[in-house]
Amino acid sequence: MTSLIILGLLLAIIFWVISIFNNLVKLKNRFQNAFAQIEVQLKRRYDLIPNLVETAKSYMSHERDTLEAVIQARNAAMAGLKVASNNPGDANAMTELAGAEGALQQAMGRLNVVMEAYPDLKANQNMMQLSEELTSTENRVAFARQAFNDGVTEYNSYKQSFPAVILAASFGHANDAKLLEFADSAEIQAAPKVSFN
DSSP: OHHHHHHHHHHHHHHHHHHHHHHHHHHHHHHHHHHHHHHHHHHHHHHHHHHHHHHHHTTOTTOHHHHHHHHHHHHHHHHHHHHHHHSTTOHHHHHHHHHHHHHHHHHHHHHHHHHTTOHHHHHOHHHHHHHHHHHHHHHHHHHHHHHHHHHHHHHHHHHHSTTHHHHTGGGTOOSOOOOOOOTTHHHHHSOOOOOOO
């Protein structure tokens, strides 16, 4: 009778350990899949940027530095994405991608400011379509980033909770995954300022 109780306890412990392992794998796969969705949207945006620059070149011949800065920032962001896609959730990779995306956002912001001085460019049908696609893609990136960050939070929370915290490192889940936070995170979270002057 005692041996049956011990055997039952051992089986319960084995199933409990297997359950923890499977949950860690499932949650890690979930946030990695969410990162793959970010990757798809960022690649789409990176593909649109050269078309935007080419369309702007004919109108903005004196703004070569701005256009080149956008392309350089895009290339750096693509390199950051490549590193991050090899190891989604890795702290260094996420920090590098976030920094590269911040630089790209600044370059695109400067391009938008310069474009304001060219009304013919803003009225160009191709430019309007590219701008609309870029805006749509930015929204998709934001949604994909939210899904990724939700997945990372769920993974980290489970991994850090008892009893998973006891076994996580031995199952190859020693490090927490890092959220993907772009430089605009503070601006997004800040309350908008409204003025009626």
